[in-house]
Amino acid sequence: MIITEVLSVGTELLMGQIANTDAQYISKRLPDAGAGVYYHTVVGDNDRRLAGCLRAALARADIVITTGGLGPTQDDLTKQTIAREFGLALEEDDESRRRIDAFFAARGKQATVNNYRQALIPRGAEVLANDHGTAPGCMIRGTGEYDGKTVIMLPGPPGELRPMFEKYVMPLYRELAGRAIVSRFVRICGKGESEVETILMDLIDGQTDPTFATYAKDGLVTVRVTASGNTEAEATEKADNGTRAICRLLGDNVYSLTDEEPEQTLIRLLKARGLTVAAAESLTGGMISQKLTSVPGASAVVCAGCVTYTDEAKQKLLGVKPDTLARFTAVSAETCREMAEGMRALSGADIAVAVTGYAGPRVSDEPVGLVYIGAAYVGNVLVKECRFTGSRERIRALTAVNAIDLTRRILLNNADFNA
């Protein structure tokens, strides 16, 4: 296994302005390349501390991937610091300068003097071209004291780092990896992490190949199954056996066997069956539609959506009856049912999902966390009462996830959709 360390550079990380999603992205990809990550480190735009972290990382890892600090400003000193540590001068790279000019020209702008600092590259380093921004990455293979060690410098903005990582870094790892590693995901909705662990305990305990790692977030539990083998086929078989064992124990709480979000699964199912969906949202305020339309190609199956936050909007847009609102309130199974029916009628969707509930903050004595999730489809309406706990944002997120999951279950379990 190639031990890799992710060293992220940027005072904005230490100030908490952004989360370290670069380290997350890299770490998620590396197991598939046979690499392991034991540490992430974040350090500010300070060359002494950065140099210290670099030395510590080089002492315990084969490859150090740095993120950030390649920008045009004086703060950005990753290349400068690392070049000094490796005893290399910085030199302007003609091709990088040309690309910076082209980048600005394409936007009808001109590069400023500080933009050209980005074309400075440690002598002898391999340049990693940036197709989405002005900061090229680069790779230094160590010599002398650092023989056998590699430092890869990537830009901080995720939109630049990710394509660069896929284009240059993944192929490098695949080349270096000896043994085949295969990972599988089992994604679960409808059971908590502790419940899942209890159900899987006999399967997981003492297993070393495959290994099982569980984690939970916003109503979802993921089990990652990782197996190794002398051949790809051997590793694949071990991983798949582990995956099948989990599915037998968890049934239709397993919504996907790839690392996909519930909305991706749902869009895939809808597309395969030529069905359309629409969402009517009160407390989630557009989150369900936003999740569904975040999936590329969603336009084929997401026909429409309504955000009906007020009673008036529920009546005007969805045709919820004033009498229903008066008798049962906006947060009731009855209102939810009429929202789903109204959304289906308005949009012509095959299945319409509706949610209404109290996300908080509490304003009088309403039960924060009480949520109704409904779905209307081919002559049926189903409404489910849920009680969620946590912050406003968590209640909204749990509602959206469970609404999408309810839609999936209806599609799978309803004979009308399986014809």
Place this chain on the structure above:
Amino acid sequence: MIITEVLSVGTELLMGQIANTDAQYISKRLPDAGAGVYYHTVVGDNDRRLAGCLRAALARADIVITTGGLGPTQDDLTKQTIAREFGLALEEDDESRRRIDAFFAARGKQATVNNYRQALIPRGAEVLANDHGTAPGCMIRGTGEYDGKTVIMLPGPPGELRPMFEKYVMPLYRELAGRAIVSRFVRICGKGESEVETILMDLIDGQTDPTFATYAKDGLVTVRVTASGNTEAEATEKADNGTRAICRLLGDNVYSLTDEEPEQTLIRLLKARGLTVAAAESLTGGMISQKLTSVPGASAVVCAGCVTYTDEAKQKLLGVKPDTLARFTAVSAETCREMAEGMRALSGADIAVAVTGYAGPRVSDEPVGLVYIGAAYVGNVLVKECRFTGSRERIRALTAVNAIDLTRRILLNNADFNA
């Protein structure tokens, strides 16, 4: 300044399953408590490596805050490892056990045996009660070798960590801080980071008190101004002078002087004026409404929203004319105008905002990134053509941010809204 280090524990972080938002949260809060963060470290559920990171952190910081590894499973070993390092036995805390029982009872469930592992606390540690989950935090004040050092252990789930941090950790820091520190935010929409730095260069260069730190994300630039002083008043005056100087240079591109998102600013402005808003969304698919309704209390000003992804939905829900769609296509200033007008008529909102555009992926030869943002208000309709670059998600995010910002500018600059 109290030097603090954030040490996050969890293989799920090293596997990239989640981003380290705990470190982000803590880091964002600490400057206001007079504390500085120089490093974040992430380590897996491995006691040898965790102990090594703990020693390194104690060597360079006054306070080490750990996040994660307090869960009920065998993997969770933060308390065990740290107790051993400090030579302390683990003992069951009665109150914590009682709270675990109460937590499950309130949900009609029973604690499993492994849940009670969470009630084990290093002897002599101060227990930090968890009001939102089963894992108590704790605080150890070092003696002997670790005299003057403090370790604070917090649970990993953000919904548990954040309230515990506010309730116990912030007061501790305020008590320890000597010198007054004041931070101000200047938040900017409509200029890129490089442009902002060029405009502010003379102001920022060589300044040490206040200091200016800029960062950019999804179409927004933030400048954090941090000043210190012997008194709160002295630090405040320095910080405010720095803030005013930025505002003079950037005009109405400054949308807020607090650390708030554009949707928070907009909701605040709308509330203050008693106005309502509604959004009609094509490519953003609900993101604008979702952002607006993420603000607590949004229900007073966000009346409704429509997601009209298809041509049919644009006609049915918003009354866009078939002729307009046929002549100009769905991505045109004309369609955008009719969407905004239709949304305003449907919802009765004072101002309706509409967006349509190509987010990608490219399916034929449409210009990905071409976006129209429109707003309809008191007899006016304004449509702006934008060209965004980047991924599908980035184009959607930039569209949402700019639609919200356009609405803010209209509110501020339109005499009808200032009466």
